[in-house]
Amino acid sequence: MSKPIIFGEIEGFQEGHLFKNRQEIMDSNLHRTLQAGIDGNIKEGASVIILSGGYEDDVDNGNEIIYTGAGGNDSNTKKQIEDQSWSNRSNAALLVSMDQGLAVRVIRGEKHKSLYSPKEGYKYAGLYSVVDAWEEIGKSGFKVCRFLLRYSGSQLTDNLFQEFNSKQQKIRKETVILRIVRDTKIAVEIKKLYDFKCQICNISIPTKSGHYAEGAHIKPLGMPHDGEDSIDNILCLCPNHHVMFDKGTFSILDNYELIGHENGILFIHKNHKIKPSNLQYHRKAHGYE
Amino acid sequence: MSKPIIFGEIEGFQEGHLFKNRQEIMDSNLHRTLQAGIDGNIKEGASVIILSGGYEDDVDNGNEIIYTGAGGNDSNTKKQIEDQSWSNRSNAALLVSMDQGLAVRVIRGEKHKSLYSPKEGYKYAGLYSVVDAWEEIGKSGFKVCRFLLRYSGSQLTDNLFQEFNSKQQKIRKETVILRIVRDTKIAVEIKKLYDFKCQICNISIPTKSGHYAEGAHIKPLGMPHDGEDSIDNILCLCPNHHVMFDKGTFSILDNYELIGHENGILFIHKNHKIKPSNLQYHRKAHGYE
Numbered sequence: 001m002s003k004p005i006i007f008g009e010i011e012g013f014q015e016g017h018l019f020k021n022r023q024e025i026m027d028s029n030l031h032r033t034l035q036a037g038i039d040g041n042i043k044e045g046a047s048v049i050i051l052s053g054g055y056e057d058d059v060d061n062g063n064e065i066i067y068t069g070a071g072g073n074d075s076n077t078k079k080q081i082e083d084q085s086w087s088n089r090s091n092a093a094l095l096v097s098m099d100q101g102l103a104v105r106v107i108r109g110e111k112h113k114s115l116y117s118p119k120e121g122y123k124y125a126g127l128y129s130v131v132d133a134w135e136e137i138g139k140s141g142f143k144v145c146r147f148l149l150r151y152s153g154s155q156l157t158d159n160l161f162q163e164f165n166s167k168q169q170k171i172r173k174e175t176v177i178l179r180i181v182r183d184t185k186i187a188v189e190i191k192k193l194y195d196f197k198c199q200i201c202n203i204s205i206p207t208k209s210g211h212y213a214e215g216a217h218i219k220p221l222g223m224p225h226d227g228e229d230s231i232d233n234i235l236c237l238c239p240n241h242h243v244m245f246d247k248g249t250f251s252i253l254d255n256y257e258l259i260g261h262e263n264g265i266l267f268i269h270k271n272h273k274i275k276p277s278n279l280q281y282h283r284k285a286h287g288y289e
Numbered sequence: 290m291s292k293p294i295i296f297g298e299i300e301g302f303q304e305g306h307l308f309k310n311r312q313e314i315m316d317s318n319l320h321r322t323l324q325a326g327i328d329g330n331i332k333e334g335a336s337v338i339i340l341s342g343g344y345e346d347d348v349d350n351g352n353e354i355i356y357t358g359a360g361g362n363d364s365n366t367k368k369q370i371e372d373q374s375w376s377n378r379s380n381a382a383l384l385v386s387m388d389q390g391l392a393v394r395v396i397r398g399e400k401h402k403s404l405y406s407p408k409e410g411y412k413y414a415g416l417y418s419v420v421d422a423w424e425e426i427g428k429s430g431f432k433v434c435r436f437l438l439r440y441s442g443s444q445l446t447d448n449l450f451q452e453f454n455s456k457q458q459k460i461r462k463e464t465v466i467l468r469i470v471r472d473t474k475i476a477v478e479i480k481k482l483y484d485f486k487c488q489i490c491n492i493s494i495p496t497k498s499g500h501y502a503e504g505a506h507i508k509p510l511g512m513p514h515d516g517e518d519s520i521d522n523i524l525c526l527c528p529n530h531h532v533m534f535d536k537g538t539f540s541i542l543d544n545y546e547l548i549g550h551e552n553g554i555l556f557i558h559k560n561h562k563i564k565p566s567n568l569q570y571h572r573k574a575h576g577y578e
Contacts, residue, residue, distance in 0.1 A: 059513065100467075101467035177418060180469050181467040183464070225423075240494055240527055247496045285424060
């Protein structure tokens, strides 16, 4: 595999694109191999999965897919003959995609049992997010690693909130959204620079696949603040300090001393230059100057 | 004000409902007073705001509203003559709604300058969430408290993700959703029971208006887990421990001892009975039994 892994959309291939076979998919760069279901690795995450009917436990409701991880099956009969493991390369790659909020391309093959599968060949279904991972005993009697993938592609507005099916409308109605944590490609870079350690408390949140942190925009993105999605406007924070920073419980001086927080100073990597005007915007917005 | 405050939808009054005047609104229970813009208090939060052109700094894009808080204006001229304050009762109530994820009813009056205002009287616009709060210098030259309200009512699927306007489509496309933190009415009760302190680390996240915590469902809501939204299935956690719990970094034994976590035991209030089968579900899902 000499080609670099590419995350997200691939230019020239829109949702619904049909491929005759795996060779065509490989030529498109959507998936770099001819055989594996998942393309990815434990360091960078998974970029694509191909659903091709290989597992008996998959569920596919269109916008939501329960995907059974890799490993444990006999190479000849394809039947599961032992427990799956989270340290399996493919499963670990999907965990990284979950923890870093990386979009995963989904492709359905003709053999995948679903209303959304193509009659022939393979069909690109767009980008999905890995939103949950758990284990259970599969139909085979062995442990399987399962992932909940939710559609997050270009038709997002119509689809994202259909996660609760009709039976659960009541719960859906009683549910409020407390917080949406967004992240960007650039935020992922900043988090890697700090090895997922919070720039306030130096803690990183351990997960099955590594560590979790959040990219916090100093001057917020979106209306009305219109902050930039650039390295000089992003911090790597743990969820607790992200909440506090967004709510203005504390702010940061140009010399990186903290205001409104007992700990003294922001950890700063030598390659991380923050724009003072962004810090000033945050201080003003939360009454620190 | 003898009537109790009611949050969320009021039966019999759908989005688009027209009211002739404030008296009709008061009779409907959508807003309990004749004069105030906000109905609420610092303890329970704000249940409704009426946009009636009182402030010169309001912005209304339909799904997103920038609402200027209360206080600081002359009672005769209505002009702002001094700084607004976060401790103002109405502003503090909106902060509580933000931190607890409470839905706020929005009503537009004929005098409110917006494409969405009714020609006559008042129009109920549905439920909104308070997603951001900051201060700035208003047109008057004095400090104003501002709130970003985002539509979260029954037409949510179409509207929620229009937060970035067309100029920002590029950023929108590069943004991934890392985490959506949901909460329910019952979760709010549990958080109050624990005074917003995390049941693992006993920390509560300080904010301008009080404290922030998250309700964590032990057996998750929604497909495929179908956990119940009931007190015996919810924990009060800080964001850090919520992430770790959801990702299975630790789990909890029936005697409330923690597995996979250095601290020993879950704090439990005597009135909080957790169903052991929910704990068992979490342990199984994350490989602890």
